[in-house]
Amino acid sequence: MKNTLTDRQKDILNFIEQFRNENGYPPTLREIGKRFEISSTFGVKRHLDALVKKGYIAVESNASRGISYLRHEFDNTAVKVIASEDIFTKIPIVGRVAAGTPILAIENIEGSLVIDPSFLKKSGEHFALKVRGDSMIDAGIFDGDFVIVSSRKEALNGEIIVAMVGDEVTVKIYENKVNKVSLIPQNKNYSPIRIDSKSDFSILGKVSGVIRLLN
């Protein structure tokens, strides 16, 4: 079995993407079927199964509208510089964050960065941040690296997050034990930061990628 899609599968993949853009949630089997005049949900399901098998989407079983997007379709040509009508995603690079301003306020934006949309598996707000310091070197995040951040307000234990502590933006591993939040660096020379209730602390997002430029 190859990973190439049939025409029908391509059409359906496109429809799913479009539907999600328009509605904010993925279509049901029957909604897909209606669009393509496939009267049986089973016929549709088998298309989805094929798309899953070929790695284009993920489907949560028994969950309604449980389609999540794994990757866009790209032509595999070994072309170097391209001009096409593909849609790319441009995310802002956040520099110094002025105290009190929202992270994405214009004055905080230093530039922007174009990345492959397939890197951002799920939709949602993203921004990038240039890392200062070496507190995360054991996690492979070095001084000067860019981290790509998926905006969110909560985190799970062990996730690498970007947080605001007082005036400072920091990248650490999140840990919440019995409602005591700590930010764990990944460098023996640094100690965890304990967050007590009176700390000015908020989660900005979860690190979903790291980019390093050499030379």
Next chain:
Amino acid sequence: MKNTLTDRQKDILNFIEQFRNENGYPPTLREIGKRFEISSTFGVKRHLDALVKKGYIAVESNASRGISYLRHEFDNTAVKVIASEDIFTKIPIVGRVAAGTPILAIENIEGSLVIDPSFLKKSGEHFALKVRGDSMIDAGIFDGDFVIVSSRKEALNGEIIVAMVGDEVTVKIYENKVNKVSLIPQNKNYSPIRIDSKSDFSILGKVSGVIRLLN
């Protein structure tokens, strides 16, 4: 009634946003309820009704997971842009390299990757490679990372390069002392590779960037 949200409503709105970021589709009433320990779906529903009334979300009635967003909490600075000529660069991702074939032969290309051209300061051929193994972890290059490679045939001491040794493509630090070439890993558990004259060895390029995707 004002359009200001109660704390509870804010929490729920944030959760919905986060859930969608993570899963690609919105949560059900019960999934929201589970997170907030609200055992009755009705309790959750009334929160959604409030959010709708205040203009923060839209809910399609009788549709599962039918929550769509009207307003983000952040301004949407992460814009989707249409590529115009020559602005973005698309480079091929090289997968398994068939022995004897040129690195950029079609059969070696697994996909492609769009990156900001400002990342590639120098012009010239580039390709990307998915790293296998952990021989370079001390240089912050982990298993599964993509390295962006600038094609060239020669290297300077200390540069991180991609080379072909026999059939294998490898990422290492280049060292040439008195015409004895060694490839130095960055991991105490590995030993340098000595290249002797009869080795089948060639330099494919220099690593100019590293990209890591988390989750």
Next chain:
DNA sequence: AAATATAGTGAACATAAGTACACTTGTCAA
């Protein structure tokens, strides 16, 4: 004290939506 808004419970219900199976059709290569 009464009214009002927010927040939640627990159960019952209707329907939306995923899963499964047997059978059909058309195409294409061996």
Next chain:
DNA sequence: TTGACAAGTGTACTTATGTTCACTATATTT
């Protein structure tokens, strides 16, 4: 001409999910 594969039908079934109702509780406002 057999076989494999993509694509689709129709029905039946199970589960997931939204809707509704009566009732409770706790603040805050009038």
